[in-house]
Amino acid sequence: MSDETTTRHDGADRARQEAQQRRLDAAWETPKGWRYWSAVNNTEVGVWYTATSFLFFLFAGALALLMRAQLAVPDNGLVSAPLYNQAFTLHGTAMMFLFAVPIFEAVAILLLPTMLAARDLPFPRLSAYGYWCFLIGGIFVCGSIFFNAAPDAGWFMYPPLTTDTRITGIGADVWLLGLSFIEVASIAAAVELIVGVLKCRPPGMRINTIPLYCWYVLIVAGMILFAFPPLIAGDILFELERLAGWPFFDPKRGGDPVLWQHLFWIFGHPEVYIVFLPSIALLAMIIPTFARRPIVGYSWIVLAAVGTGFLSFGLWVHHMFTIGLPAISIGFFSAASTAVAIPTGVQIFVFIATMLAGRVTASTPMLFAAGSLAIFVVGGLTGVMVAIAPFDWQAHDSYFVVAHLHYVLIGGMLLPLFAGAYYYFPLMTARKLSDRLARWVFWLMFAGFNIAFLPMHLSGLRGMPRRIFTYPGGMGLDWLNLASSAGAAIFAAGVLLFTWDAAWGWRRRANAERNPWGAGTLEWLNPLPQPSCGVRSVPGIASRYPLWDDPDLPRRVDEGREYLPDAEEGLRETLVTSVLDAGPIQCLRVPGPSFLPMVAAILTGAVFILTTFHLYWSGLVFGVAALFAILAWLWTGTAMVPEKQAKDVGHGTRLPLYSSGPHSVGWWAMFITMTGDMTAFASLLFAYFYYWTILPVFPPLDAAGAPLGPGLLWPGLALAASLSAWGLMLWARRQNAAGRAGGLRLGLLLSALLAAGSAAAMLMGPWQAGLQPETHSYPAAVWVLLLWAAAHYAAGIVMQLYAVARSLAGKLTREHDIDIQNIVLYWHFAAITGHVTLATVALFPLLA
Amino acid sequence: MARHGRFRSAGGMMRLKLGGCRGRALLALPVLAGCSGAQSALDPAGFEADAVARLFWIMLGAAALLWVAVLGLARYAARPRQEPWRHRSAGRLILWCGAIGPTLLLCGLLVHSLLLMPALRAPGGPLRVEVQGEQFWWRVRYHPPGGGPPVESANALRLPVGQRVELRLTSPDVIHSFWVPALAGKMDMIPGRTNRLVLEPSRTGLFRGACAEFCGASHALMAFTVEVMEPAAFQRWLAEEGRPAAAPAGEGAALFLKNGCGACHTVRGTPAAGRVGPDLTHLASRPTLGAGILDNTRANREHFITHPREIKPSALMPGFGMLPEGEIAAIAAWLGRLQ
């Protein structure tokens, strides 16, 4: 080939590449002006999410300073008891629900696609919806303190203090409804992240080569799915007691306040690991980079993450060691609490081993990592101490535990997060944060933290209980508390310095070069600042550290020689791959900017807020509006029928543009969501059987001496109708597969009719039997189970009608059957819920 | 701001109380070096607190060694070195130091604690005491060994040294937690349940306990005293405590009844038989007032009668500030004679 042809060829190639780049940029362009807020892409939503949760962190920190000011000297009169109680309640609540969990989701939404060289997560509008829910709920909960209406009974909300509306005012409702709303958003994010890790990896990134961060995200999102629903179930019982007087936690009417403690801590303990693991995951990315070698013990990290994920569900009672449980029960939880230290120890030694096997270069992220190790190891060791029940009987609810939990959370969560912030800042802004200021930030935070929290171990053992707004002098607590308060102020100075640098300081610095830390993982593949489309083309991956092992990779990616280098149709596309081996299976079209998620979030938020103020009718109106907003969003943004069956995505690979059933991301999302839903259902069932264990007679006897119950007739009818409705759904799906749209619609409508009949019959049972939920925990438990099942049938009916409309609009056909596949999947879960409920409420009274 | 001012005055009262506590310790209870150890788990005066304090010091020593070892290793790992460790050696470090070592250590610790737990909860002796936590004070009822009518008291507990005493803990309103760090760990008081806690004081002295579970606005102000006595002295005291009030009549008593105090408080030997608030039959024999927060002086009694909610936010007792000062003084003086 002559030089001239090469040049001409190169020229044509460059022109083609530039045209591709232009089309990609146009498809992924961030909206301008006021429409900016309609963005749904992970890079925008991730940044909003991170910034918002950091602001809530600052707010909760300010409350902590208020508390420390009050406790600086004994018998202080600075802060009144009611304000102090609101402050500590909101401090814990905001730190946990508005900072620790959301910041994990925020960072994961931001980082995951870049680590997987994906253009976006599979459900961008869901992320946006989750963000807006979080923002509205967070402002609602935090804002309440400015109206002296904040929750004031601790972030754990123990009844009967909190169910007694004479003692606790609207603050408790703000907590319950505001946070339920945010929990729903958290579960939405978890679903998105699980599907993201499992299905949206770059081709060839097998399960043994995914970045460690993704392993952690997968485990943690799975934990959210099993940890949050029990709390939501608990919230439902709690609100029913507060608003309607159903006595779930009232011992005078067969309830038990301890049930709430179980439901709360089944959530609350895994929660600690839910916030801890993602931060450790950041260290698992940072340490290999600065040790200049791949991680040693990749499999050990998988062991540690999976092991911790499971074991963390066997620890919840260690928050309840002093409620008077038998020693043998305490023993099981004490054993699990000690066992969980094993995977945690493994995690730490994996990092040390990696450093030993590499050549460590000093850097700001490593400084924070080292500080985190020093603090977290203390927290871990005191954690083993409090896992030992006899010691916990002294330490529980004392300042020793306050010290312990802050050592764990600040050492295990906050400092690694700061390390991550310094490490990943260039990815967001193309600039590094100041190393010089970072030293100040670190030493202020590190010294301040230890001055504040080390003395608390001693205050606790000297008898200082938690959650006290004042303490007497002369008990050996004076100097310890003064030191704690001074330390808190120093720590706050460090945080403020960081805030200044992250908000303004960086703007004055020069751009960082590409891959500024010399890392080996894919998130550093893109030029900085990152283009809005993410990667120029999606590379095939053959190693854990592709940037180290394949130096030519950035060039091939930049020149668009890998997968999906173009957006010919001007649409947003990303790849879907198989779970274990990441073989490409679909080219997924993801929806672009829209205000619908924001509108839907505002309407949903209004439902929760209006319910808080007992405005039920207007709440209902907004509920219907929210439903329609969500349906409109689904109609316009999901299961879109493509203009062609398949397209070429590069490397001679042709992928379908539409897939349904287990191949599609939507099916997975439904499956995962319903798994979480089943966990909530299991929690309600647990409540029912829990009453059986604690009450001498359950169900209680009626006047004639027979056990109360909904009888067999109505539940039997409900079961028959429900079985037919379920069968008709399967029939409808078969009709559709055979191309008979009429049969599909007929099946859906008949099934909806039967489902409605079944739901009505379910509720007729206790109604006819005269079970009054305010009188006793038994009828209340029966009603709540049946209402739960009936509500699922109602939601299922909405879906069936939606599917009929989709079929009439030609969006649900034989080839394009995502909707019917997912709705049938939903009905499997709904039917299991209904049938188990009916069997329990109808048959258990006969056995007991 | 007015509210803050009121709290400050309550705070001033609390300082008074601690002065009193220290004075009392020096006069009557030379065992206590001062009040700083009265509520300390590290200054144990009971069987359980002893065992746990010993366990704590051992765990602390081991934890300190482990912390130094891990951090030392990390420091070493971060240093530049000629020859990085081989992958295989690094893997062995994870196996032995990360997995196997901790497993063995934890197993030993766990077994120790599992053996300790049943020993700490062994059955109690013949004396039983019921303690009921209420917002924000403690109702105490002694069941003397060998039967006999129960003896009612409040906000101060007395125990015989060297004897195992079983406490029955309940609550009628919200969850409280009974904690005397110098004697034993805490145990919650939960509505609808009766929990047991066995105390075995090992030396005499005056100790302080507190509510350890958040129970409302005045949670921080819900404390009590525990006086551990020689068994003979305890027996004498218990017999005394069971008798009616020492000064059943007089001007103060008449005013107490006239103003309706008896609707909530009991003073045995007088018509006052209320069950809502603390039993006051032998109020003067208690070291503190308002559930362990004020020294039991006449001035403090007057202050509490006139402004209970300034001292304890959300307390049930209404203020009697509308009464003439003379009447308040007379009631407070009479209460001071109820030995």
Added chain:
Amino acid sequence: MLIYNRKHADLWTLLAPPAIWAIHFLVCYAAAAIACAKAEDIFAGLGGLRILILVVTLLALALIAVAGLQARRHWGFGTDDPPYEQPTADVRQHFLGYATLLLCALSFVSVVFVALPALTIADCR
């Protein structure tokens, strides 16, 4: 069967050993909670419960051992050393086998830990 004769390791075989731990844990906890909630005398011996826990524990340990044998087979009987990072189906299988084997060890130890209270505590005090 998930833990016995699966040809290929996957995420389900990886999660099976800790899931066995979880079920064992729940059975022990629920059995003890019910036994003690219904017990008249907290100092009466819990013979039946402790035997039940012993049986459940032996069963759980046996199942974990079986899962461990399968994992060892998926691991290629250790013919291949870590770090298991090559992008081939074989190495992926070895990796999953190795990680599952580690999880079997952790689950085994955790089951033993959880069974210890039944050994040292004889009643509902």
